[in-house]
Amino acid sequence: MNIVVCVKQVPDTSDPDTEVHIDGTGKGVDQGKFSFVINDADNFAVEEAILLKEKHGGEVTVVNIGPEAANQVIRMALAKGGDSAVRLDDEKFAYSDPVATARLLASALKDVEYDLVMTGCLATDDGYGAVGIALAQLLGVPHAAYAKTVEVVDDKKLKVGRELEGGLLEMNEIELPCVLAIQTGGNEPRYASFKGIREASKKEIKVMDLAATGLSEDQVGEAGSVAVMTQYSVPEVGELAEILEGDPAETAGKLAGILKEKGLV
Amino acid sequence: MDYDLTEEQRMFQQMVREFADNEVAPVTDELDEKGEFPYELQAKMAEMGLFGLPIPEEYGGSGAGLVTYALAVEEISRASASLGITMAAHTSLGCLPIFFFGSEEQKQEWLVPMATGEKLGAFGLTEPEAGSDAGATKTAAELKNGQWVINGTKCFITNSGTDITSVITITAVTGKIGGKKEISNIVVPAGTPGFTVSPPYRKMGWHSSDTHELSFSDCRVPESNLLGGRGDGFKQFLKVLDCGRIGVAALSVGMAQACLDESVKYAKSRVQFGQPIGRNQGISFKCADMLVEVELSRNATIKAAWLADQKRDYSREASIAKLFASEAAMRAASSAVQIHGGYGYVEDYPVCRIFRDSKILEIGEGTSEVQRIVLSRGLGL
C-alpha cells in the first residue's frame, strides 16, 4: 500500500517561553524567535503511515509546503521510515487558505501513485482543521477526519476508528483511495535512530515551485483562496477577568481562596 | 574553521533531546529513589542506536563519530546522569576494548550484541588496592591447560551486574617480564563459575546506574578470551580511558546545563523581598558564571571528540575536557543548590539529585588529581 503523508512545520508552542508577536503586516507573526517542529497531529500521521508500511509494504511519500528550513521536519519523517519527499516552495504560495493549500498538495500528487493519503486533523498554528477534507474533495475520494485507528480490511478497504466525545470510537469502513485526517494519540510516534537519520540524508526531497505544480497564479496563495485572512489582533484585556500575580504557590492559594469564597468547591 | 554541527548531528541531537525530555525526565526521580536499573528506557535507547554510536555498522553499531556520541551523552545526562553513565560506560569501557583490540571472532561474538544494545558490557580496572594507581593490579590470571585461571577482586564496576550484562573485560597480571608485572586484558562472560557479583553499592548518587564489586576465585575462561596481545593491557586501558574521558566530560556538560536551566527558572520565579531572587546580582552572576562554564566545557568536550573523529591525537584534550567539565559541573551543582536555598536540599527539586550525582564526575575515569598529573607530565614537569 502506497501512502502519502502531508506534514506541516509549525512553531513549537510546547516551549513556555514562546511569545507570539504580530508582525508589521498585521497578517503574520514574528517568527524570529520561534523554534519549529512538526505539527503534533502530523507526527501521529507519519507514525501511522510507517506502521502501515511495515505491516503491508509499499512506499511512504512525505509532502510538505514550506521553505527550505522545513526540510528538518521532512528529513525527520524520512528518518523514521518515509521513502521520498516532495516540498512545495514558492513565495506565491504565501497566505494560502485551506482550499488553496489542498490544491497545492493535490498538485504534488499528480505524479505519485497512492492508495492512501494522510494529513493531521488540525494544525496547531492556524487551527483550520480543513485541509484534509478539502484535499479529499479535490482528489474526488472519500475521507474520514479525526481518525484514530486504521486497519487494512483488504486492498480496497480500510476500517477506520474516529474518536468522538467522551472517548467513544466510531468504526467506519472506507474505500481506498481515500484521505484520512489523523487525530493525536492513536499510536506512539517513534524516535528516529541514528542510522535512520543517516539514511534520510540520502533520500530525495523533490522541490516544486509554481511552474512545477502546473497551477496558475490565481489558484494559489491569497488569489486562490476562498477565505482571506485580513488581520490578526490581540484580544483586549476585559474588565471581568482577574489576573492572579505571584509564583505558582501563591497564585494557587489565591485561586483556592476565590473558589471557596464563591462557593464553587 | 567551522563551529557548526552537521545536519545529521543536529537532527540526532534534537531527537535525543526530545527523547530525554519526554521519556527520561518524567521517570528520573522515581528510578533514582528506587535505585532501579531502567531496562525499558535502555531498550528504547538501544533502538535509537544510543548503545553503540561510535561502533561501525558491521559490528552492530551506528557508525557515528565521537562528536555525535558526546552530543547524545550530554542530552541524556541532562535528564538523568545515571542513564548517561550507563550509556557512556557501556560504549567506551564495554564496547571499545573489544572493538579496538578484539579479533574478528571476538567482535562477532561479544561486540555485535553489545553495540546493538541488546547486551551490556563493562570494564574492570579498579581494585581495592589499585585505584588511581591502576598499574598496581593484583588480580592474577594464570594460564593452565589452555585456560586462564583468574583470582582477585575488582571494585566499583559499572554495568557489571545487570540482567543483560554479557561480558566484563578485566585487567589481570598474567606474568612477569624482566621483574615487571605483565598486565593483560581478559574477557570474562557473566555467569562464569568462580565469578561472583556482589550486591550493588549504596552510592551517594547515580542511583539507577549499576555498580558492583566483583570477585574471582579460580574462575576459568578459555585462553582465547585474551584481548589483543599478552602484556598489552596497560597500553590498551590507557587508550580506552581517553575515550572514556570524553564520555564523562559530555556527561558533566549535560548535568551543568541542567543546573543552569533549573537555576534560571527558579531565580525568575522565586520571590523574596518583593522581587524575584534573580534580580539580585548575587544570584544572577552565579547563573552567568554557570553559563560561561557550560559553554567552555562543551567546547572543550566537542573539540576533543572532533580531534578523535579526525583520527588525531586527542589524549591531552580529553583530559583537559574531563578535568574542566567535571569540576565545572560540581561548581554548577553547588551554585544551583545555593540558588534554590532550602528547596535545593530536598528531593522535590532536581538540583538536589544533580548535586549528589555530580561529585563522582571528579573521581571516576581518573580523578581530578590524576588528570592534573597527566597534564603536568605533558608539560615536562
Ligand SMILES: Cc1cc2nc3c(=O)[nH]c(=O)nc-3n(C[C@H](O)[C@H](O)[C@H](O)COP(=O)(O)OP(=O)(O)OC[C@H]3O[C@@H](n4cnc5c(N)ncnc54)[C@H](O)[C@@H]3O)c2cc1C
Ligand atoms: C560509581 C563509580 C563507578 C565506577 N565505575 C568504574 C568502572 O566501570 N570500571 C573501573 O575500573 N572503575 C570504576 N570506578 C572506579 C574509579 O575509576 C576509581 O574510584 C578512581 O579511579 C579512583 O580510585 P580510588 O577510588 O581507588 O581512589 P584513590 O586512587 O585511592 O585516590 C584517593 C584520593 O587520592 C588522590 N590521589 C591518588 N594518587 C595521587 C597522587 N599521586 N597525587 C595526588 N593525589 C593522588 C586521588 O585523586 C583521590 O583524591 C568507578 C567508581 C565509582 C565510584
